[in-house]
Amino acid sequence: MAPAERREGMHYLESLPRRWVTVYIPLLVFLFVLLFPFYWMVITSFKSNAELLSNGSNPFWVIEPTLDHFRKLFYGTSYPKWMWNTIIVSVTATFVSLAASVFAAYAIERLRFKGSRQVGLAIFLAYLVPPSILFIPLAMMVFQIGIFDTRWALILTYPTFLIPFCTWLLMGYFRSIPFELEECALIDGATRWQILIKIILPLAVPGLISAGIFAFTLSWNEFLYALTFISASENKTVPVGVITELVEGDVYHWGALMAGALVGSLPVAVMYSFFVEYYVAGMTGAVKE
Amino acid sequence: MASVELRQVRKSFGSTPVVHGVDVSIADGEFVVLVGPSGCGKSTLLRMIAGLEEITSGEIRIGDRVVNDVAPKQRDIAMVFQNYALYPHMKVIDNMAFSMKLAGRSQEEIHARVDKAAKILGLTDYLDRYPRQLSGGQRQRVAMGRAIVRDPQVFLFDEPLSNLDAKLRVQMRTEIKELHQRLKTTSVYVTHDQIEAMTMADKIVVMNSGRVEQIGSPLDLYDQPANLFVAGFIGSPAMNFLPGKLVTKWGGRGVQIAPDCVLPAPANSESDGSDVVIGVRPEHFDIGASGVKAQVIVVEPTGADTQVYCRIAGHSVTAVSRERHTFRPGDTIDLNPAEGKSYLFNPASGARIA
Numbered sequence: 001m002a003p004a005e006r007r008e009g010m011h012y013l014e015s016l017p018r019r020w021v022t023v024y025i026p027l028l029v030f031l032f033v034l035l036f037p038f039y040w041m042v043i044t045s046f047k048s049n050a051e052l053l054s055n056g057s058n059p060f061w062v063i064e065p066t067l068d069h070f071r072k073l074f075y076g077t078s079y080p081k082w083m084w085n086t087i088i089v090s091v092t093a094t095f096v097s098l099a100a101s102v103f104a105a106y107a108i109e110r111l112r113f114k115g116s117r118q119v120g121l122a123i124f125l126a127y128l129v130p131p132s133i134l135f136i137p138l139a140m141m142v143f144q145i146g147i148f149d150t151r152w153a154l155i156l157t158y159p160t161f162l163i164p165f166c167t168w169l170l171m172g173y174f175r176s177i178p179f180e181l182e183e184c185a186l187i188d189g190a191t192r193w194q195i196l197i198k199i200i201l202p203l204a205v206p207g208l209i210s211a212g213i214f215a216f217t218l219s220w221n222e223f224l225y226a227l228t229f230i231s232a233s234e235n236k237t238v239p240v241g242v243i244t245e246l247v248e249g250d251v252y253h254w255g256a257l258m259a260g261a262l263v264g265s266l267p268v269a270v271m272y273s274f275f276v277e278y279y280v281a282g283m284t285g286a287v288k289e
Numbered sequence: 290m291a292s293v294e295l296r297q298v299r300k301s302f303g304s305t306p307v308v309h310g311v312d313v314s315i316a317d318g319e320f321v322v323l324v325g326p327s328g329c330g331k332s333t334l335l336r337m338i339a340g341l342e343e344i345t346s347g348e349i350r351i352g353d354r355v356v357n358d359v360a361p362k363q364r365d366i367a368m369v370f371q372n373y374a375l376y377p378h379m380k381v382i383d384n385m386a387f388s389m390k391l392a393g394r395s396q397e398e399i400h401a402r403v404d405k406a407a408k409i410l411g412l413t414d415y416l417d418r419y420p421r422q423l424s425g426g427q428r429q430r431v432a433m434g435r436a437i438v439r440d441p442q443v444f445l446f447d448e449p450l451s452n453l454d455a456k457l458r459v460q461m462r463t464e465i466k467e468l469h470q471r472l473k474t475t476s477v478y479v480t481h482d483q484i485e486a487m488t489m490a491d492k493i494v495v496m497n498s499g500r501v502e503q504i505g506s507p508l509d510l511y512d513q514p515a516n517l518f519v520a521g522f523i524g525s526p527a528m529n530f531l532p533g534k535l536v537t538k539w540g541g542r543g544v545q546i547a548p549d550c551v552l553p554a555p556a557n558s559e560s561d562g563s564d565v566v567i568g569v570r571p572e573h574f575d576i577g578a579s580g581v582k583a584q585v586i587v588v589e590p591t592g593a594d595t596q597v598y599c600r601i602a603g604h605s606v607t608a609v610s611r612e613r614h615t616f617r618p619g620d621t622i623d624l625n626p627a628e629g630k631s632y633l634f635n636p637a638s639g640a641r642i643a
Contacts, residue, residue, distance in 0.1 A: 180374035183341050188388035188435075189362035198387075202378045 045259035069255035082241035093158035101166035127164035153229035173207030206281035291352035298347035325496035367436030547602030557643035573630035574608035580625025
């Protein structure tokens with residue numbers, strides 16, 4: 001135990017048993033709760049159907065790993081096609097939304113036009129309308145424009161929830177960039193456009209990355225619009241395709257379902273691991289001088 | 290280089306007026322300091338010269354051009370901001386070259402100018418660093434370098450030293466002054482620190498709540514303050530003010546601040562019995578000579594001089610003496626204003642009488 005005068009602040013963490021109780025054990029419990037579903041998904045996707053359904057086998061381990069489910073997924077369904085659709089739709093929707101949000105956020109935050117606050121609020125309100133209500137009018141529009149059952153139906157509807165979200169995130173980030181930098185650039189002879197391109201955007205890279213990751217994840221996992229606006233199997237995205245084609249009536253193809261979920265979650269996981277530092281910086285919104 | 294002329298410049302934010310008709314003329318090559326307490330409109334005035342704030346009414350001229358509706362970049366000015374406003378994602382060299390790159394200057398010219406400015410400011414070894422890798426003083430120098438490379442008609446400084454520690458502030462003060470003597474570019478400098486104003490300026494503009502109180506050279510303001518505000522603002526420690534009534538005594542004029550306490554006053558034509566405020570600078574009190582009785586409260590020796598806080602007839606008074614004294618708190622001493630070094634003010638209007 002530390003001497004009395006040192007037992008202030010964080011010093012109580014210095015003795016090992018205490019550190020276990022206060023730091024490591026809670027963290028381990030937390031990790032276990034978070035990662036167990038992922039583990040379950042992984043082992044299920046490698047188990048044979050016989051092992052999956054037998055009462056005698058160990059539910060927490062794979063005795064005879066097999067790639068049957070992956071084979072079924074890739075050769076027995078349109079999974080590669082779904083994957084390709086999801087990538088195209090997510091990437092396009094993310095870039096379109098980011099571009100629109102940068103302009104919207106910068107205008108609301110820095111151009112200070114009349115009613116900019118109200119516009120900001122209106123964009124936020126648009127975000128509050130639940131997709132489960134919004135999909136009905138959107139479906140009518142999708143039909144009328146004639147893009148039903150195409151990727152465009154999703155690329156054009158995803159920004160309805162991505163733009164409000166990204167705009168709000170970027171507004172917060174732009175706000176943290178000191179005004180003086182723009183005024184200084186103004187005196188240095190830059191136009192508004194040059195200020196945006198040469199000063200604001202380079203400084204907002206962490207914010208752009210976190211907005212981008214968020215937008216990408218949201219569109220990657222989106223279910224409702226993809227379910228409603230797409231009907232042909234080859235146009236489906238991963239979340240919808242897996243659920244609609246691997247559950248036949250009351251028959252669940254657990255192995256293939258889990259394999260589809262596993263493969264489908266890998267790109268997002270990889271992206272997060274690359275950008276995690278930017279992501280944290282973007283969320284805490286700090287421009288360092 | 291150019292002169293700057295402000296004529297009846299006004300500024301209101303919504304319906305709140307913050308600058309009430311300011312007239313200032315700044316000669317070519319002059320170093321003018323705008324000084325005043327925070328919120329007096331000095332920064333707003335500077336930003337109006339820069340073109341960052343619009344002018345509600347009046348006229349601003351740079352050289353012989355009215356710039357009221359001219360965009361900041363076309364005014365040919367450079368500004369140094371309080372927090373330096375260096376672009377964090379650019380190296381020092383790019384920070385300094387930014388304006389010239391935007392203007393489409395040739396690579397050779399940019400290099401030559403940046404090198405020259407870096408040499409003047411001692412930044413040659415730091416050109417490849419990012420602002421975050423520099424100390425406060427170095428960042429300040431980069432901010433000035435960015436202004437110098439443009440070779441503008443006017444330099445504008447907005448409290449450039451207030452983020453630095455005391456020692457560095459004094460050093461940078463000298464550097465800026467030296468730089469001005471070398472480049473002779475017209476400069477407008479905003480500060481709330483009257484010492485900075487006194488030490489750097491060719492001409493000081495004292496501002497208070499959106500109005501100009503007095504314009505003059507540093508020593509003019511010190512010797513001939515126009516009113517109570519300027520008298521109290523310029524000089525450290527601040528001038529002592531004692532309210533009283535005019536009397537005639539010892540064949541001259543005096544100010545009676547208590548029944549048994551009269552201070553000699555400068556000659557004036559006001560009638561006996563009128564209310565006045567007498568102002569005496571701490572350094573103009575003779576200690577120990579015959580004079581009014583004062584009770585010592587606190588003695589603060591600083592080495593070079595000694596500050597004595599005392600009380601005369603219930604009023605707090607500060608005296609500064611270059612001599613060393615042996616009295617202690619509680620002692621009574623004699624204070625006498627040096628002859629010809631006291632001022633009389635009208636307590637209602639604040640204007641100086643004599």
